[in-house]
Amino acid sequence: MVFSISKPEPSSRWKRRKEDRPEEILNAALELFTEKGFAATRMDDVAKSAGISKGTLYNYFESKESIFHAVVQEMISPEIEKVETMVANYKGPTDHLLRQLIRAWWTNVGETRLSAIPKIVISESGNFPELAEFFVETVVKRARRLFTDVVSRGVVSGEFNLVETQAVARLIIAPLVYATIWQHSLKPFDDDYLSDEYVDLHIKFILKSLIKDQRFDV
Amino acid sequence: MVFSISKPEPSSRWKRRKEDRPEEILNAALELFTEKGFAATRMDDVAKSAGISKGTLYNYFESKESIFHAVVQEMISPEIEKVETMVANYKGPTDHLLRQLIRAWWTNVGETRLSAIPKIVISESGNFPELAEFFVETVVKRARRLFTDVVSRGVVSGEFNLVETQAVARLIIAPLVYATIWQHSLKPFDDDYLSDEYVDLHIKFILKSLIKDQRFDV
DNA sequence: TTAATTACTGACTGACCAGTCATTAAATAA
DNA sequence: TTATTTAATGACTGGTCAGTCAGTAATTAA
The missing domain is CATH 1.10.357.10 (Tetracycline Repressor, domain 2)
Structure with missing residues (x-):
């Protein structure tokens, strides 16, 4: 038998939090823009930093520029x-x-x-x-x-x-x-x-x- | 018989001008850096603007940064x-x-x-x-x-x-x-x-x- | 004239990334 | 409970570009 350290299974893979997303995205974006500049900031990183996937980003903002x-x-x-x-x-x-x-x-x-x-x-x-x-x-x-x-x-x-x-x-x-x-x-x-x-x-x-x-x- | 307007055949496809290249490259580069910034300036464009190919650029400078x-x-x-x-x-x-x-x-x-x-x-x-x-x-x-x-x-x-x-x-x-x-x-x-x-x-x-x-x- | 040298070319590679969309699953309505 | 709606996912596409390198041709030496 193999003992494995199992991660506690998250009760759900993600939550729906329509209300909070925009603000969280803007905060993450400003931080990354500040650190790397606009062009060099990757949308994947903004997403990650805001705790969502890149696709979700595009549910809330239609482009990188619109976020800025x-x-x-x-x-x-x-x-x-x-x-x-x-x-x-x-x-x-x-x-x-x-x-x-x-x-x-x-x-x-x-x-x-x-x-x-x-x-x-x-x-x-x-x-x-x-x-x-x-x-x-x-x-x-x-x-x-x-x-x-x-x-x-x-x-x-x-x-x-x-x-x-x-x-x-x-x-x-x-x-x-x-x-x-x-x-x-x-x-x-x-x-x-x-x-x-x-x-x-x-x-x-x-x-x-x-x-x-x-x-x-x- | 087909009459064609022939471009004057250039006497040679290119000239070897080792001495002048570095200065020409730097001038072209500064102009493009000024217009587009460093990251957004493409080496192909620097080359073109200096009248050479990209490969030649790398005979004279080892990288984009070294040009700057x-x-x-x-x-x-x-x-x-x-x-x-x-x-x-x-x-x-x-x-x-x-x-x-x-x-x-x-x-x-x-x-x-x-x-x-x-x-x-x-x-x-x-x-x-x-x-x-x-x-x-x-x-x-x-x-x-x-x-x-x-x-x-x-x-x-x-x-x-x-x-x-x-x-x-x-x-x-x-x-x-x-x-x-x-x-x-x-x-x-x-x-x-x-x-x-x-x-x-x-x-x-x-x-x-x-x-x-x-x-x-x- | 022929051979050797080297300035020069440009197609190619590998890596990167904004934005898309078919799919999944959480939330809600029936 | 089942059906419907929609928030969220992430693999994928199409495009970009710094830097490489095998090959070409101008120049120089033999």
Whole structure:
């Protein structure tokens, strides 16, 4: 007689869980996209990571790209809305608002798994242009408008110097997005580390150039 | 009798041009890497674009990655050396040096085809780590040291405020590199355009925060 | 002129992977 | 209990591509 260690027979080979699948798929996908990029992520792995087979994936999403669209739509759009609301309702001085806005971005995007998304989109923009177009329309333009509006508010109210608001908005955004790109690309190969000072110093530099010199104001 | 339009018989099917091949291959490769990225560039296309067959490619370079290494080595390193020399020999005021350094970077990298390289490396860092490591060692660290040294010079000489030189160097580089990444990724999908003011304003903002306030100096 | 060398070619191999679909079985209705 | 519906499976298809190598022809040496 042969003694064999038998695996406990699972009560059933699988469960039907229509409700939970989409979210589980999106979470698995974002994690893999972050790690490998869009093109290099295999649908078999997304499926495995979400605990299903590849065929099931295609019951819920019609293609790899549609999964990415959903990730952006479901995860980033809500964050932007939050911030838009914050800006719309803010009453205090504009430099405080701007400071708070930059910090909010850092806390809600820069330090979360969402920080991987800009790098993914940028990386794949050449081979998946629809994906880039979607991201520009859904995220980039809205975010830029947000910063442009805040700078404009400061200029109009007389708190800030007269500046090119578009160019300034870009100068504010650049070091923030750049930091996330770096995090998800070269950081592992770079022994230098990004201190918290980076964002603080960025805020300080930007405000120093924006806020009117108080010497002659009374 | 059949009249046929005969192609002029080429005197020979191909020429042996050992000397010129490597450079032609690197040029073709950089162009395709820029357009499609590293992974998505097919060796058949590099060959075709360089006017040879795929087999010949492998007489000159042992792999796709080795071609990329050669591109960085041959094209970027000389640029960095130029700038290092400029910095080492500069005698005038540090703010002029910094201004000139940023402009030099923009002219010699930002506005040339070399501007594509950061985006390529970042995009492929996950799937081709050796490539990223090579780039960090060969380019990133040297460039950062350059800017850090210049800021330090200003601080030591008393021209600049006492600042975290590492963090400041990053803040200087970020908008520059970010602009090149944007150029080669999202720009085609973004109707907003990058005006020349962007770099000028960046220089202005940075120097405003670095240069000591002259009010109490005589 | 003939032989030896080597730059060059391109068909081929093996590996990879997005998306499909015939089949299976869990859940639910009759 | 039996029939119906549908969530889930995974083998398979058709396509892609880095790298190889046996053979071809341009060049050079003998």
